[in-house]
Amino acid sequence: xxxxxxxxxxxxxxxxxxxxxxxxxxxxxxxxxxxxxxxxxxxxxxxxxxxxxxxxxxxxxxxxxxxxxxxxxxxxxxxxxxxxxxxxxxxxxxxxxxxxxxxxxxxxxxxxxxxxxxxxxxxxxxxxxxxxxxxxxxxxxxxxxxxxxxxxxxxxxxxxxxxxxxxxxxxxxxxxxxxxxxxxxxxxxxxxxxxxxxxxxxxxxxxxxxxxxxxxxxxxxxxxxxxxxxxxxxxxxxxxxxxxxxxxxxxxxxxxxxxxxxxxxxxxxxxxxxxxxxxxxxxxxxxxxxxxxxxxxxxxxxxxxxxxxxxxxxxxxxxxxxxxxxxxxxxxxxxxxxxxxxxxxxxxxxxxxx
Amino acid sequence: xxxxxxxxxxxxxxxxxxxxxxxxxxxxxxxxxxxxxxxxxxxxxxxxxxxxxxxxxxxxxxxxxxxxxxxxxxxxxxxxxxxxxxxxxxxxxxxxxxxxxxxxxxxxxxxxxxxxxxxxxxxxxxxxxxxxxxxxxxxxxxxxxxxxxxxxxxxxxxxxxxxxxxxxxxxxxxxxxxxxxxxxxxxxxxxxxxxxxxxxxxxxxxxxxxxxxxxxxxxxxxxxxxxxxxxxxxxxxxxxxxxxxxxxxxxxxxxxxxxxxxxxxxxxxxxxxxxxxxxxxxxxxxxxxxxxxxxxxxxxxxxxxxxxxxxxxxxxxxxxxxxxxxxxxxxxxxxxxxxxxxxxxxxxxxxxxx
Numbered sequence: 001x002x003x004x005x006x007x008x009x010x011x012x013x014x015x016x017x018x019x020x021x022x023x024x025x026x027x028x029x030x031x032x033x034x035x036x037x038x039x040x041x042x043x044x045x046x047x048x049x050x051x052x053x054x055x056x057x058x059x060x061x062x063x064x065x066x067x068x069x070x071x072x073x074x075x076x077x078x079x080x081x082x083x084x085x086x087x088x089x090x091x092x093x094x095x096x097x098x099x100x101x102x103x104x105x106x107x108x109x110x111x112x113x114x115x116x117x118x119x120x121x122x123x124x125x126x127x128x129x130x131x132x133x134x135x136x137x138x139x140x141x142x143x144x145x146x147x148x149x150x151x152x153x154x155x156x157x158x159x160x161x162x163x164x165x166x167x168x169x170x171x172x173x174x175x176x177x178x179x180x181x182x183x184x185x186x187x188x189x190x191x192x193x194x195x196x197x198x199x200x201x202x203x204x205x206x207x208x209x210x211x212x213x214x215x216x217x218x219x220x221x222x223x224x225x226x227x228x229x230x231x232x233x234x235x236x237x238x239x240x241x242x243x244x245x246x247x248x249x250x251x252x253x254x255x256x257x258x259x260x261x262x263x264x265x266x267x268x269x270x271x272x273x274x275x276x277x278x279x280x281x282x283x284x285x286x287x288x289x290x291x292x293x294x295x296x297x298x299x300x301x302x303x304x305x306x307x308x309x310x311x312x313x314x315x316x317x318x319x320x321x322x323x324x325x326x327x328x329x330x331x332x333x334x335x336x337x338x339x340x341x342x343x344x345x346x347x348x349x350x351x352x353x354x
Numbered sequence: 355x356x357x358x359x360x361x362x363x364x365x366x367x368x369x370x371x372x373x374x375x376x377x378x379x380x381x382x383x384x385x386x387x388x389x390x391x392x393x394x395x396x397x398x399x400x401x402x403x404x405x406x407x408x409x410x411x412x413x414x415x416x417x418x419x420x421x422x423x424x425x426x427x428x429x430x431x432x433x434x435x436x437x438x439x440x441x442x443x444x445x446x447x448x449x450x451x452x453x454x455x456x457x458x459x460x461x462x463x464x465x466x467x468x469x470x471x472x473x474x475x476x477x478x479x480x481x482x483x484x485x486x487x488x489x490x491x492x493x494x495x496x497x498x499x500x501x502x503x504x505x506x507x508x509x510x511x512x513x514x515x516x517x518x519x520x521x522x523x524x525x526x527x528x529x530x531x532x533x534x535x536x537x538x539x540x541x542x543x544x545x546x547x548x549x550x551x552x553x554x555x556x557x558x559x560x561x562x563x564x565x566x567x568x569x570x571x572x573x574x575x576x577x578x579x580x581x582x583x584x585x586x587x588x589x590x591x592x593x594x595x596x597x598x599x600x601x602x603x604x605x606x607x608x609x610x611x612x613x614x615x616x617x618x619x620x621x622x623x624x625x626x627x628x629x630x631x632x633x634x635x636x637x638x639x640x641x642x643x644x645x646x647x648x649x650x651x652x653x654x655x656x657x658x659x660x661x662x663x664x665x666x667x668x669x670x671x672x673x674x675x676x677x678x679x680x681x682x683x684x685x686x687x688x689x690x691x692x693x694x695x696x697x698x699x700x701x702x703x704x705x706x707x708x
Contacts, residue, residue: 020474060461127394130397148380155508
């Protein structure tokens with residue numbers, strides 16, 4: 001038996017020439033972060049408000065008016081799922097990205113890329129959903145665009161929404177502002193959106209039991225800022241990559257450690273069952289209707305009460321704390337009494353979830 | 355011989371249930387206008403600044419600051435072509451949509467939808483082009499998003515750019531502001547972009563002779579507004595659907611007639627030859643680096659001189675005039691001495707041209 005060096009006779013090609021985009025580059029996890037850090041930010045100058053801190057939106061000062069801008073493409077499959085559809089998701093996701101910077105939505109722009117042959121009835125349904133979600137959020141779609149590509153060049157419809165918001169005066173929020181001693185809050189149960197979309201796509205039969213949590217969170221945020229003001233240090237909606245990725249991003253940007261308690265994590269039984277069947281960690285599953293907030297310790301109790309007084313925050317919990325140890329790392333105090341490292345999502349656990 | 359009624363035995367299905375999106379719905383011509391009028395605007399409330407007037411961008415008054423917002427998805431195929439690529443096109447197209455409302459760009463948001471397997475090297479190239487075009491236009495990419503879909507669910511990469519601009523104080527521009535007696539100007543030659551993309555896609559061999567005219571026009575617009583101020587009534591960049599569609603939109607929105615002179619239309623010989631081979635009317639071919647302007651007659655001569663003094667307007671010409679007759683119609687005075695109706699592009703002459 002001989003061993004052949006597999007590289008023999010193979011002309012070495014620089015990695016950069018052969019690399020391909022992977023599904024994981026769109027997951028919101030570690031590959032997404034690397035793509036942003038290594039390719040996009042160097043070429044585009046910067047992204048987000050802070051120096052190198054990836055935020056959900058950018059802050060612009062235009063003639064003294066604090067504007068916040070966010071853009072997101074939505075490619076969810078299937079387009080329609082229990083609890084929502086791509087149109088509602090596109091509006092909620094963008095409104096929430098503005099809200100996570102402490103901004104209320106002022107205007108939305110919506111761009112469609114549609115595959116030839118897409119049913120007009122579905123286009124009407126998606127568009128009605130965009131319109132209804134925008135109206136419910138109190139924001140207007142002010143401009144848009146429609147492109148059509150040939151059959152097979154897209155999958156149904158992709159929706160890109162861009163939001164412009166006005167930042168509330170007391171908002172001083174950034175993923176870089178968490179401090180040791182701060183308290184980590186979560187506005188409600190997790191695990192529903194990602195499992196709903198995936199089980200609907202795969203027809204797993206959960207569809208009658210679970211529904212996406214997609215909804216706009218800006219009113220909850222306005223109430224939180226009215227209560228806590230500058231004591232509210234960080235907000236992040238744990239969409240792609242889930243709570244685990246959101247907390248890791250905050251830990252890295254703030255150079256702090258975060259510790260959460262397993263027993264505090266609110267995973268409804270149906271979502272837990274779906275995660276088990278699908279082999280998913282609920283901490284990595286995308287959510288579209290909850291937020292993580294990090295606040296000064298003295299303000300935590302009153303803020304939690306305020307969150308619970310709002311319809312979007314009735315299920316709010318104290319999830320854990322920010323610590324000075326293990327900066328950049330997120331640990332979980334397990335039910336068994338140990339500690340477990342909570343990593344960012346690596347690769348693509350759930351493609352096309354939003 | 356018997357004639358069989360083809361509908362016999364066929365259960366009639368309401369048209370709305372069977373209609374499909376056609377390539378022509380994305381052409382920028384008549385089907386696009388119908389889609390906007392019948393489906394999108396009713397569901398979304400309104401689009402654009404005027405009541406039912408489709409503009410390239412929306413004007414927002416936020417705390418007394420006049421902002422202009424525009425969004426566009428770019429799906430051009432191929433991604434790279436003589437004179438430009440999808441990245442430069444996405445920046446120029448959005449900067450120009452802002453400029454057509456008299457606004458200078460303040461910030462850009464860029465969202466990618468990428469097909470799994472897309473070469474990282476191409477992603478770097480597209481992103482470098484976005485960055486270079488933005489830097490050249492003096493505008494920053496402040497935020498972005500990246501989604502990845504599976505193989506076959508998109509074609510390479512789609513780029514959606516949203517621009518935010520500040521309107522210049524003297525800008526009072528709308529497609530609805532053309533008046534009988536006004537003069538129609540065109541900033542330069544037409545026909546290059548669409549023919550370049552199509553001949554590159556089809557490998558027709560023109561690639562060495564023609565190049566896209568893609569470029570940013572905001573500096574030309576600033577010079578024009580400084581010269582003409584409120585005497586400048588309408589601006590429009592004749593992209594999808596070409597000069598013919600732009601003029602028809604203006605005629606319809608302003609309820610005026612427009613007459614142009616065939617001998618004045620600047621079609622370079624290479625573009626004319628490509629159009630002839632491809633069976634295209636140069637008036638329907640997309641451009642990405644010129645604009646149509648409609649101005650008060652007394653201001654026309656000085657404005658034309660100002661346009662010609664700018665690098666983007668050296669080839670500017672007087673194209674025709676606005677008339678009170680045949681409102682909503684565009685006529686061409688032909689070289690033969692007759693008149694010909696210039697219709698909006700119907701259907702999809704050139705899919706995926708931008």
